[in-house]
Amino acid sequence: MPQPISELLLQRILAYWAWSGVVIDAATEEKALAITARALHQPEQQRLSFSLQALQEELPGQTPIAAASPPLSRSSMHYGDY
C-alpha cells in the first residue's frame, strides 16, 4: 500500500527538524501536525513545497560555521641541491 501523503509530510517535517537540531516534543509535534493539515489543503503538486517552506520558517536562522582554517601566515619552502 502506498504511503499516505499525510504520513509522508509529517515524517519529512519531523525528520527535517530533528536533523536541524530542533528538539521534538509535544509542542513541535503539534506544529508539525498543523503544517501537515495546512499542506493538505494545498493543490496536490504544491503540498511538499508548502510544507518545506513552512517548516523552514520555524527554524532558527542559519548559523555561520567557524572558519576551516586560521588566517594565513605565509612563508616559502626553499629547494636546494639534491
Added chain:
Amino acid sequence: MNNPEPLPADLLTQQRPRWRLAATVRRGLLSLAVLLQTLTATYFILSILPYHGGNLIEVCIAAVFALLFAWISVGFWIGLTGFFLRRIGGDPLSLLRQQDEATLEATPLARTAVVMPIYHEPVGRSLQGLKSVILSLQRSGKLENFDFFILSDSRDPDVWLAEQAAWDQLRNELGMQDRIFYRRRPINLNYKSGNVADFLRRWGGAYEYMVVLDADSLMGGDNLVRMVQLMQRHPQVGILQSSPSLINGRSLFARLQQFSNQLYGPLFTTGLAAIQLGHAAFWGHNAILRIQPFMQHCGLRKLPGWGLFKGPVLSHDFAEAAYMGRAGQEVWLEPELNQSYEESPPTLSDELTRDRRWAKGNLQHIWLMLFSRRLRLAHRMAFMNGIMGYVASPLWFSFLVLTTIEVARLVLWPINYFPEQNQLFPLWPEWHPQRAIWMVSITLTLLFLPKFLAVTDVLLRGRRQQFGGGFKLFFSVFLEIVISALLAPIRMLSHCRYVMEALFNVNLRWAGQNRSGETSWLAAVLNQGIGSLLALAWAGFAWWLDPMFFLWSLPVALPLILAAPIFVLLSKVGWGEALLRNRWLQIPEEAQGSQLVDDLNKPSKLLEVDQHAAFNEAIVHPYTNQLQSQLAHAPRAKRQQSELQLLAQRCLQEGPDALSRAERNLLASDATALRWLHSQVWLAAPESIWGKLLKRRIRIANTPNQTV
C-alpha cells in the same frame, strides 16, 4: 597565533659536542665488528663449498652470502648494543639525558602545530585518534600551546565529505572551533611531502614546531609536551623522532606484529639511536620538526634521472632528515619517549601492499645516496639501510638460485678432476655437511639471540606480567618465532617482485589486492598462487636432485607452498581476539591499560561517520548540507554555473549512482549546486530515486544502532 618568542639563552641546555666523538667511535666499532664477523663467516662458507670458491658460481655464492651476512650482522650488533645500554639504564648520551627532569619540566613551550596528513583513510578512526591526542594534551594542562590541522589529499567526494563532517563533529564535541582546522588541497602535488609543504607555506610562519602524525598515530600529551621542551632546550636539533609502538591489533597478524614490536623493538631502537646519535633518520610521523630550518632546507626537488629516478621523491622522510643534517641541524631518535603509537597493517596482504610503495620509495634513494651533495655519511648509510631492507630479498633469492645451480652441477655433470691444463694432482670436491650445520647455527644465533636478549631484558626489568606472565611470554615468543620464520620466505618473494617492479618501473601485479578486513581464500590464492607453484617446482627439483638438498630447501619452500593458507589464517580477527582473551601475545597497554588507547576505542559519534554515503548525506541532511555548502566554492562564473546546473539536474533525475566520481566531486565542491539539490530532494516524489533514498535515510535515523 602569535610568533613564538625564542627561549632565553640561559634556559638552553649547553650542547655537549662529545656525542660526535662517541658517534665516530661507536660507528667505527660497529663497522669493525661487522667486517670481522662477515670475513670470518665468508671464509667459513668458502671452506664448506665443494671447490672452496674455485669456480664462478662459488665466488658468486660467497659474495652474495657476504652481503647478506653483513646485513644480519648489523642487526645483531645493534641489538646487542641496545641490550647493553638498557642494562646500564639507558644511553648516557641520549638527548633526554642531557638535562635533568626538573629542568626539562620547567622549560616553557612554544607554539606547535600538530598536523595529520590523510589520504583516503578510515575517517572515523583517524579523527578519533586525533581526539585521543587532544584529550591527552588537555589532561597534561598544556593544550593551549597546540593547534591541530587535518590536511587532506582525498579525492573521492564520499571520503572528503565524510572527513569534513567528522572534523566538524570533532571540534563541536571538544568545543575547539578555533583550534582544530581542516584543509583539503585542490591539487595533489608531490604526495604527502607536498601536502605538508602546502601547510607550511600557508601557516608555517605562525609556529615554531610541527608534530607530524600519521592517520593511525597516537601520541600522549605528556610526550608531546616533553618533545617540545626538548626542542626548546636544544636549538640545534631540527628533528626529534620518537619510536612508535604498535597497538590496537585485532587480527592474528597484527597482534603478532605488535607483540614483536613491543617486545624486541626497544632493544633495537636503543641500539640504533646509540649508533646514530645526532644523525638519526626521520620516519615521517610521530616526530617533531623545527619549522624554520625545515622550510629553509627541506624542499624536495623532483629527481632528474630516468625511470624510477625521475619525478617526485616518494619516501620523503629519510631525504628530509639527510637535508636537515646537511644544513647542520641534528636529527635525534629518542627511544625513551613513551606514549608514541601507531597501528600495524591488519593483514599480511595489507603489509605487502604498503611494502610495494615503500620498496619503490627506498630504491629511489639510490639516486640520493649516490648523487646528493654534501650529505653526511651517516645519512647516506641510513639510505643504504633502507635500500638493503628491500634489496636483501633479491640477494637471498639469488643465493637460493646459485646454490641450486651448484648442487645441480655436482649431481648432473660429471666431476672434472683436472679443470686446469697440465694439472699434476686431481681436484677433489669436498663436502662438509657438519660445517654447513655450524654455519646455519651461527646464522640463526645472529638472527635470534637479540630476540632472546630482549626477553631477558623484560624478565630482568620485572615486566613479564605486562606480556602475559612468564609461561605465556615464552609461548608467545615461540609462536612469534615460528610464524616469523614462515613469513620470511613469503616476504622475500614479494619483495623480489616489488624490487623488480621498481627498478624496471613496471607493474607486475599478479592479482588484485585484498582490501577487506580479512583476506579471502580466493584473493590469497590469486595473490600467492604463482609463488606457491614456483616453490613447489623448486622443492620437486631439489628432491629429484638429492633428497638431502630437498630437506635443506624445505624451510624456504614449505612456507611459500602454504602461502595462501598462511595469508588467510593470519588475517583472522577471531583468532587474534581469542589469543587476547587468553593473554597470549599480550602487550603492556593491554595489561595495564592506557587512557590514551582507551579513548581511542571508546564509542564515539566520530566512528559512526559513514564514508560510503557522505555525498548523499551532504545533499539530504539539513545540517550537513549547511556545513558542506559553507565549506564549498562560492558561486562560480555563469558558464560554469550552467554546466553545473545541468549536472545537478541529472543527479536529481537519475540519482547519485548515475554520476561519475569526478562529476560528484564537481557538485560536492559547489555551494550553489549543493543547496539547490538539497531543496529539490526534500520535494522529491516518494517513488523517485531521491524520494526512496530520503525515506530509507529517515527509517535508519529512527532505528537505533544503524548507520547510513
